[in-house]
Amino acid sequence: MNKITIAIDGFSSTGKSTVAKRLAKTLGYIYVDSGAMYRAVTLYAMQNGFIETDYFNKDRLIAQLDCIQIGFVFNEALGFAEVYLNGDNVEKQIRTLEVSQFVSQIATVSEIREQLVLQQQNFGKDKGVVMDGRDIGTVVFPDAELKLFMTATAEQRAQRRYDELVERGDEVDYEDVLKNVQSRDHIDSTREDSPLTMADDAIKIDNSNLNLEEQFELVYKLAKDKISECN
Numbered sequence: 001m002n003k004i005t006i007a008i009d010g011f012s013s014t015g016k017s018t019v020a021k022r023l024a025k026t027l028g029y030i031y032v033d034s035g036a037m038y039r040a041v042t043l044y045a046m047q048n049g050f051i052e053t054d055y056f057n058k059d060r061l062i063a064q065l066d067c068i069q070i071g072f073v074f075n076e077a078l079g080f081a082e083v084y085l086n087g088d089n090v091e092k093q094i095r096t097l098e099v100s101q102f103v104s105q106i107a108t109v110s111e112i113r114e115q116l117v118l119q120q121q122n123f124g125k126d127k128g129v130v131m132d133g134r135d136i137g138t139v140v141f142p143d144a145e146l147k148l149f150m151t152a153t154a155e156q157r158a159q160r161r162y163d164e165l166v167e168r169g170d171e172v173d174y175e176d177v178l179k180n181v182q183s184r185d186h187i188d189s190t191r192e193d194s195p196l197t198m199a200d201d202a203i204k205i206d207n208s209n210l211n212l213e214e215q216f217e218l219v220y221k222l223a224k225d226k227i228s229e230c231n
């Protein structure tokens with residue numbers, strides 16, 4: 001059976017990765033969380049003092065891009081691939097609010113985007129991939145057979161993100177999470193290089209009023225229909 005490429009883009013905290021992970025598992029496809037790659041580069045920049053509040057030494061980070069190795073290793077127990085930065089599992093560290101506060105700035109840098117996009121295209125070269133992000137349907141895989149664009153209100157997305165952080169045991173304030181969601185929306189959609197926009201041939205899914213199960217059923221049906229069309 002021919003495999004297809006599935007691109008899932010959209011605003012932050014729209015539940016893209018939850019649905020993408022489950023879809024990939026159900027279809028037997030590879031799942032790639034492209035946002036995790038931008039987060040890993042951000043963590044590297046933080047660890048090396050290249051980015052702090054009101055300070056970003058872009059040139060030093062660009063000069064060290066070749067020293068940053070990002071990989072995914074499948075964790076059987078969790079059922080998904082975890083992110084590694086230069087050999088260390090950083091899956092937990094990249095999800096903090098601190099990384100979220102810097103990541104959009106890192107993602108504006110064209111030199112970083114170019115490298116990560118090449119890696120992402122390589123992950124998907126044999127098709128059979130579900131990748132989520134901001135520019136997957138527009139830049140990484142403009143020829144993807146199925147493109148989805150997920151959206152929901154900023155308040156609903158902030159509440160979901162807040163619940164996730166609290167569940168992990170992080171001490172956070174809802175207003176800070178909402179501000180972060182709104183600020184990332186703004187930076188992600190207005191940056192010059194590969195801004196977050198919906199591809200012309202993408203299907204828009206507003207999941208404000210869908211629970212996880214309803215959302216998955218909808219996306220799974222779209223994927224099955226597209227796969228049948230391609231076989």
Ligand code: DC
Pocket residue numbers: 012013034035036038039103104107132133134135136184188
């Ligand atoms: O999906 P996420 O929230 O983990 O992504 C983190 C940030 O990375 C997001 O604010 C924008 C950036 N990003 C991007 O610019 N392009 C992608 N394909 C994925 C993420």
